[in-house]
Amino acid sequence: MKGDVENGLEAGQGDGPDGRDRLFRRESARLLAVLTRAFGVENIALAEDVVQETLVNAFEAWSYRGVPAHHSALLMASAKNRALDVFRRERTARKFAPELGRVVESEWTLRQAIEALFLPDALKDDELRMMLSCCHPRLHADAQVALILNVLCGFGVGEIASAFLVSPSAIEKRLSRGKKVLSESSRLFELTAEDFAPRVATVRRAIYLLFSEGYHGAHPHAAVRVDLCLEAMRLARLLLGHGPAATPETCALAALMCFGAARLPGRIDEAGNLKALFDQDRSRWDVTLIAEGVKLLDASAAGDEITAYHVEAAIGAHHTLATSAEETPWGEIMALYDTLMKIRPSPVVALNRAIAISQHEGPARGLEAMRAIEGADRLARYPFYAAALGELELRMGNASFARESFVRALRLARNDGERRFLERRIAACRAEPTGGRPDG
Numbered sequence: 001m002k003g004d005v006e007n008g009l010e011a012g013q014g015d016g017p018d019g020r021d022r023l024f025r026r027e028s029a030r031l032l033a034v035l036t037r038a039f040g041v042e043n044i045a046l047a048e049d050v051v052q053e054t055l056v057n058a059f060e061a062w063s064y065r066g067v068p069a070h071h072s073a074l075l076m077a078s079a080k081n082r083a084l085d086v087f088r089r090e091r092t093a094r095k096f097a098p099e100l101g102r103v104v105e106s107e108w109t110l111r112q113a114i115e116a117l118f119l120p121d122a123l124k125d126d127e128l129r130m131m132l133s134c135c136h137p138r139l140h141a142d143a144q145v146a147l148i149l150n151v152l153c154g155f156g157v158g159e160i161a162s163a164f165l166v167s168p169s170a171i172e173k174r175l176s177r178g179k180k181v182l183s184e185s186s187r188l189f190e191l192t193a194e195d196f197a198p199r200v201a202t203v204r205r206a207i208y209l210l211f212s213e214g215y216h217g218a219h220p221h222a223a224v225r226v227d228l229c230l231e232a233m234r235l236a237r238l239l240l241g242h243g244p245a246a247t248p249e250t251c252a253l254a255a256l257m258c259f260g261a262a263r264l265p266g267r268i269d270e271a272g273n274l275k276a277l278f279d280q281d282r283s284r285w286d287v288t289l290i291a292e293g294v295k296l297l298d299a300s301a302a303g304d305e306i307t308a309y310h311v312e313a314a315i316g317a318h319h320t321l322a323t324s325a326e327e328t329p330w331g332e333i334m335a336l337y338d339t340l341m342k343i344r345p346s347p348v349v350a351l352n353r354a355i356a357i358s359q360h361e362g363p364a365r366g367l368e369a370m371r372a373i374e375g376a377d378r379l380a381r382y383p384f385y386a387a388a389l390g391e392l393e394l395r396m397g398n399a400s401f402a403r404e405s406f407v408r409a410l411r412l413a414r415n416d417g418e419r420r421f422l423e424r425r426i427a428a429c430r431a432e433p434t435g436g437r438p439d440g
Helices: 004-011 017-039 041-065 073-090 107-117 120-133 143-152 158-166 168-183 196-216 226-240 248-262 287-300 309-320 330-341 349-362 363-371 383-395 399-412 416-431
Strands: none
Touching: 017 041, 017 073, 017 120, 017 226, 041 073, 041 168, 107 226, 120 196, 143 168, 143 196, 158 168, 158 196, 196 226, 196 248, 226 248, 248 287, 248 309, 287 309, 309 330, 330 349, 330 416, 349 363, 349 383, 363 383, 383 399, 383 416, 399 416
């Protein structure tokens, strides 16, 4: 069952940038998975070229008359024909597709073989195989995740660098090495291989980062990117649809994304402005996705291990099921962040924990927790670190110090949505009386 968030975007799929971006990412991943199976993983660059050419030509044509209703079938047919052209031109069907080795190189049998590769029933497994193939054991886990985000999710170097809080040059090196390792493989990963579980763990992490980038990412044109959130949810459902991958941990990941996606309608107002949690209209939240999140969270309890996804899903449930921000059980959320810091510590988790502390124990304790964050230098270019400092200073009556923090955050803002939000907070500081900075 789909919620209003998903149905609303799909209804205008070809009408706006958000819908087109989602369509491009989804179809690109599907086509690349099938073509890589046809050409072999060692020819992934060739498969990428065919996908790019197919999509560019299609969207140029559709920019005038709109995206047709049966766009997936049309794109698949176009990619199939381009694949045939490649096979004919290169005359190396046996090299590009080992599974075609027994095929006689006649026009008819070659066309039948290509048709078989593009059967809808094969699509789901091919896309999953492609994600798992990016998780090559010769690559570091971070490189595996970066490869999935780049090859299958369409992330640019800058977006991946933001997700990892590292430099773009570091990501370029990871991607270069990752694609080199993939090019040395001979086939897609087999779903029955022994190292399936660790590869699925990496795929889950990539899906998590994809959703996070959509929810509060670094894109220069949008503070919230619904298309990325929905693509992450689609990939999570792909995992849930394959028995060995449908583990309690996968259920927990899907649950936390449902809770986050359910709140998307309240994060942006009609004018496109970001709204803080306390200012959101909770009646706009998607009740269908909330119900799905609760169901998935219950299913995630079937295992005997508590993972970071379980903890984050529980935090999301508390936020989403509370009748108001004031009624939110901040003490329980603070305790969950304590647990999360033990399972998967990071500066961002520590920042969220400090915010929960400020809600439960007051802004002074929150500021104390923020100043104690290890590795806070990694948040130096994260605008909402400075913005959180500003909020806590403002709550303590220190309007001038709060304004300094908001101005610093404004300099780091990554898009107009964030800038407008921070400009409003700066204006709020002017309306507040100025106090002195407390001792300590």
